[in-house]
Amino acid sequence: MRVLVLAATLAALSAGAALAAGALEAVPEAPAGSTEVKIAKMKFATPEVRIKAGSAVTWTNTEALPHNVHFKPGGSVDKELEGPMLRSNQTYSVKFNTPGTYDYICTPHPFMKGKVVVE
Amino acid sequence: MTHAYAKLRHAFRYGSTAIGAATLAATLAAGSVVAAEQGAAAAKQAAADLGAGKADDPMVLKAPAPNARRVYVYDPKHFAAISQSFIIDGDAARVVGMADGGFLSNTVVASDGSFFGHANTVFSRIARGKRTDYVELLDARTAEPIADIELPNAPRFLVGTYPWMTALTPNNKTLLFYQFSPQPAVGVVDLAGKKFDRMIEVPDCYHIFPSSNDTFFMHCRDGSLLKVSMGADGKSQTKRTEIFHKENEYLINHPAYSPKNGRLVWPTYTGKIFQVDLSSQEAKFLPAIEAFTDAEKKEGWAPGGWQQVAYHRESDRIFLLGDQRAASKHKAPSRFLFVIDAKTGKRISKLELRHEIDSVGVSQDAKPQLYALSTGAKTLFIFDPETGKEVSSVNQLGAGPQVITTSDM
Ligand SMILES: [Cu+2]
Numbered sequence: 093m094r095v096l097v098l099a100a101t102l103a104a105l106s107a108g109a110a111l112a113a114g115a116l117e118a119v120p121e122a123p124a125g126s127t128e129v130k131i132a133k134m135k136f137a138t139p140e141v142r143i144k145a146g147s148a149v150t151w152t153n154t155e156a157l158p159h160n161v162h163f164k165p166g167g168s169v170d171k172e173l174e175g176p177m178l179r180s181n182q183t184y185s186v187k188f189n190t191p192g193t194y195d196y197i198c199t200p201h202p203f204m205k206g207k208v209v210v211e
Numbered sequence: 212m213t214h215a216y217a218k219l220r221h222a223f224r225y226g227s228t229a230i231g232a233a234t235l236a237a238t239l240a241a242g243s244v245v246a247a248e249q250g251a252a253a254a255k256q257a258a259a260d261l262g263a264g265k266a267d268d269p270m271v272l273k274a275p276a277p278n279a280r281r282v283y284v285y286d287p288k289h290f291a292a293i294s295q296s297f298i299i300d301g302d303a304a305r306v307v308g309m310a311d312g313g314f315l316s317n318t319v320v321a322s323d324g325s326f327f328g329h330a331n332t333v334f335s336r337i338a339r340g341k342r343t344d345y346v347e348l349l350d351a352r353t354a355e356p357i358a359d360i361e362l363p364n365a366p367r368f369l370v371g372t373y374p375w376m377t378a379l380t381p382n383n384k385t386l387l388f389y390q391f392s393p394q395p396a397v398g399v400v401d402l403a404g405k406k407f408d409r410m411i412e413v414p415d416c417y418h419i420f421p422s423s424n425d426t427f428f429m430h431c432r433d434g435s436l437l438k439v440s441m442g443a444d445g446k447s448q449t450k451r452t453e454i455f456h457k458e459n460e461y462l463i464n465h466p467a468y469s470p471k472n473g474r475l476v477w478p479t480y481t482g483k484i485f486q487v488d489l490s491s492q493e494a495k496f497l498p499a500i501e502a503f504t505d506a507e508k509k510e511g512w513a514p515g516g517w518q519q520v521a522y523h524r525e526s527d528r529i530f531l532l533g534d535q536r537a538a539s540k541h542k543a544p545s546r547f548l549f550v551i552d553a554k555t556g557k558r559i560s561k562l563e564l565r566h567e568i569d570s571v572g573v574s575q576d577a578k579p580q581l582y583a584l585s586t587g588a589k590t591l592f593i594f595d596p597e598t599g600k601e602v603s604s605v606n607q608l609g610a611g612p613q614v615i616t617t618s619d620m
Binding site for chain 1: 414
């Protein structure tokens, strides 16, 4: 019953070190020159960012409530990428290798929406 | 089946009512006076039949025709993979049938009582494996399935059962259900055509209150309502109302809604009650009511439970569960019921229920029965809301019964 049990979901998510090649690539460190997106007050502070192919976006959660970034299959996203839940001041970086528009949400807060446009 | 059991079933046939194993157990248990009387009457009948040399003739029974006092009690069994619904005749205080459900089902009952059903979720290996979401409709007398409609991509919102997360349109031809993830949406199921129709993407709004066969309202994160008009062409229009409550006024998850007169009754944690009239297909906000005085609030009086509020359409009365409680204990049961005139906001009575009650419901006939469900005691207590007298009860209702559903026939 993983869908509802939040504690179990969180545990499962934090264990997952997502590493994937392809259009989206989770990278362990924020690469130099990566675009910053802050998370605060149940929002992605810059819900739409534009970057060049091959560069990265780094998300930083600035509040106590855990959030993540979650790319669901569809549109430019060929393979699901569900980032770990970020505690306060934790970061997560994704490198975008292919041009396109990448919509994402926060898994437990699907009303939190963002977009990365890769040129 | 023992001979005695067969005889008992035989006896029940003369009462022309359905019986399940749980009923029999409930009947034989000494816990309820009514059940004991029913058991004694059945035994007497069986003995008389035996004495008269009547042959036993086992058969599958039908529940009596549904009326306004037909009550469905849903037991999610504290998040178990398989759940149950108990079909209860409120007049007789007797279980007249049962239906199995999957994980966190949502019950619906037709506005004429002719059928009931569930939006269900099952898995190929009990609680894991392939997930299937589907809508199942059942005949109100036989509990036999009359429709089984699969929902593509497992879209149901798996959550503690909120009655208004799944709803029928007034003509009973469409079922609407809520999807939370990956984005807020409302699924449209064509019951008449027995097929899934489409998902309607909506903003971050929750719950579904159908006001007509092609219009429903939702409650949004920003404190407004959303009106959704379902176009026949498959294109829906949405429109937000004004923001009607403050961000620190927390509206509970179990508002009362009367589809027949479009009244939405929505209490907050502190007992402020918002009312909206949706009957014109536009939201008309009525003056808010305070269920408790400032002095009572200081003494800790506040609403609490699961289904904390019920609304009786004909008398225009609100029934609210309340008790003295610490802050953030809003899901703990209540021992009192506050009867409020919805028009004036005046308190009509404060009834002491003498049980720890989690959910409340009311039949919609002229002299209604009040249904008070205790999740802990697994018992439905039936009251006369005029006098506050407990008239009967039905016990052994599963593991953690929480939801009462009736039909406004
Ligand atoms: Cu979030």
